[in-house]
Amino acid sequence: MRAGLSRPAAAEIVFAxxxxxxxxxVGTLLVLPPEPLVSFVASPVFRFxxxxxxxxxxxxxxxxxxxxxxxxxxxxxxxxxLDGSPAAGVLRRAIDGAWASGVLPxxxxxxxxxxxxxxxxxxxxxxxxxxxxxxxxLAPGQLDEILANLGSPRLDAREARLVPFARETVRYxxxxxxxxxxxLAHGLTAEEIVEAVGIAALANAVCRxxxxxDAC
Amino acid sequence: MLIAAAALAAVVVALVLWLGxxxxxxxxxxxxxxxxxxxxESLQQAFARFAPAEVVEDIIAQGVSTRSEKKExxxxxxxxxxxxxxxxxxxxxxxxxxxxxYFERMSRAITDHRGHVAKFIGDGILALFGALEANPWQTNDxxxxxxxxRAALAxxxxxxxxxxxxxxxxxxxxxRGTVVAGVIGSAELIEYGVIGSAVNLAARVQELTRAxxxxxxxxxxxRDALDPRFTLHAMPPLEVKGLPDPVAxxxxxxxxxxxxxxxxxxx
Numbered sequence: 001m002r003a004g005l006s007r008p009a010a011a012e013i014v015f016a017x018x019x020x021x022x023x024x025x026v027g028t029l030l031v032l033p034p035e036p037l038v039s040f041v042a043s044p045v046f047r048f049x050x051x052x053x054x055x056x057x058x059x060x061x062x063x064x065x066x067x068x069x070x071x072x073x074x075x076x077x078x079x080x081x082l083d084g085s086p087a088a089g090v091l092r093r094a095i096d097g098a099w100a101s102g103v104l105p106x107x108x109x110x111x112x113x114x115x116x117x118x119x120x121x122x123x124x125x126x127x128x129x130x131x132x133x134x135x136x137x138l139a140p141g142q143l144d145e146i147l148a149n150l151g152s153p154r155l156d157a158r159e160a161r162l163v164p165f166a167r168e169t170v171r172y173x174x175x176x177x178x179x180x181x182x183x184l185a186h187g188l189t190a191e192e193i194v195e196a197v198g199i200a201a202l203a204n205a206v207c208r209x210x211x212x213x214d215a216c
Numbered sequence: 217m218l219i220a221a222a223a224l225a226a227v228v229v230a231l232v233l234w235l236g237x238x239x240x241x242x243x244x245x246x247x248x249x250x251x252x253x254x255x256x257e258s259l260q261q262a263f264a265r266f267a268p269a270e271v272v273e274d275i276i277a278q279g280v281s282t283r284s285e286k287k288e289x290x291x292x293x294x295x296x297x298x299x300x301x302x303x304x305x306x307x308x309x310x311x312x313x314x315x316x317x318y319f320e321r322m323s324r325a326i327t328d329h330r331g332h333v334a335k336f337i338g339d340g341i342l343a344l345f346g347a348l349e350a351n352p353w354q355t356n357d358x359x360x361x362x363x364x365x366r367a368a369l370a371x372x373x374x375x376x377x378x379x380x381x382x383x384x385x386x387x388x389x390x391x392r393g394t395v396v397a398g399v400i401g402s403a404e405l406i407e408y409g410v411i412g413s414a415v416n417l418a419a420r421v422q423e424l425t426r427a428x429x430x431x432x433x434x435x436x437x438x439r440d441a442l443d444p445r446f447t448l449h450a451m452p453p454l455e456v457k458g459l460p461d462p463v464a465x466x467x468x469x470x471x472x473x474x475x476x477x478x479x480x481x482x483x
Binding site for chain 1 (some may be wrong): 349350352353356443444445473474
């Protein structure tokens with residue numbers, strides 16, 4: 001913004017950067033090899049496909065999406081900062097879809113958000129998580145205990161593994177986090193692993209956006 | 217007409233050749249740029265193990281960092297008990313091998329728990345938690361690191377015994393407090409370090425492990441911030457050099473993940 005960008009423009013740039021926080025974590029945690037994608041781009045076949053992709057990706061006039069209302073779901077303030085940008089709808093749908101999925105309980109996913117918000121110093125994310133978890137019946141003192149110690153006998157077995165893991169998705173070395181991911185994967189179903197990674201990635205992106213937007 | 221066509225063809229050929237060469241040059245430059253960016257990223261990642269990211273960026277951009285700040289950190293000070301006496305009776309090569317094996321294992325226990333080995337001082341280790349990046353769980357991390365160091369030393373002692381070498385004994389002191397952190401030193405030798413009474417107190421608490429005949433001691437500031445699932449027992453306060461009042465310390469026995477703390481079950 002000091003460079004003369006408007007707040008919505010700055011927010012949109014922050015969104016683009018935060019999107020990398022998602023793809024980076026999904027790729028790293030699930031150990032998705034980048035080579036096939038990179039080598040495909042360099043291959044002769046891609047030269048023929050490229051115009052088709054360019055045509056498909058060309059800007060088209062589209063009906064403006066209705067801006068998500070500020071009270072439209074979790075992390076609404078972050079989405080509201082993108083008001084007027086198509087990114088707002090993308091983020092809203094991503095958050096709503098992630099929280100609506102029933103693979104992991106909402107309480108578990110919100111606990112992961114709370115831990116990631118605490119690690120990143122994202123007061124907004126932690127406040128939202130507190131509000132939701134209180135409605136789920138988790139007393140503030142109990143949440144304080146969980147956030148202070150990344151564990152509690154009140155967590156179920158799956159939460160007891162996912163809560164400390166959430167913290168590790170904030171700052172990591174790839175080899176170390178992939179080793180931890182392999183440990184975590186034992187005892188979780190494939191769907192649970194994918195959802196846990198998705199939530200961790202999304203929470204990291206949303207909290208990072210929130211921190212930057214608050215600072216704007 | 218023929219000459220004009222030939223000239224045009226020559227120009228086209230020349231243009232194609234020039235274009236081809238330019239594309240190769242651009243490709244080579246892009247490759248070098250990518251390699252340089254990769255090297256820079258590796259350098260930044262390597263330096264980030266020694267100083268906070270902002271300090272590394274300052275040094276890369278300006279060659280120096282004048283950034284200094286007060287921050288709350290947890291300081292872990294470890295020292296080998298009786299090592300000076302032991303050193304006098306050992307062959308220098310064996311001594312260095314034993315010491316390096318010890319440092320290797322202890323450093324791993326510290327970094328595995330998000331600590332940063334700030335320096336080795338003789339056979340002592342100064343490690344910081346929460347210094348390189350904000351860490352709300354720095355005190356628990358330091359205590360977990362101390363327990364991991366205890367386990368690693370027991371394992372190392374078994375290895376030393378199998379080789380007919382003497383066992384090592386260690387004292388660890390942990391304190392949490394505010395320090396001044398920054399790049400400190402001269403043009404010849406600089407390092408990212410911390411200064412403050414919290415560092416001195418951690419060293420003094422480590423010395424108290426001898427008086428109390430325990431291996432891991434923490435201060436009241438650490439106890440207050442520690443996960444209640446750590447089992448501690450209070451030691452009688454003792455005087456330490458440089459402080460007017462006796463210092464209360466707590467020995468760390470173990471961590472029990474199943475221990476239930478006293479928090480109301482319902483709102």
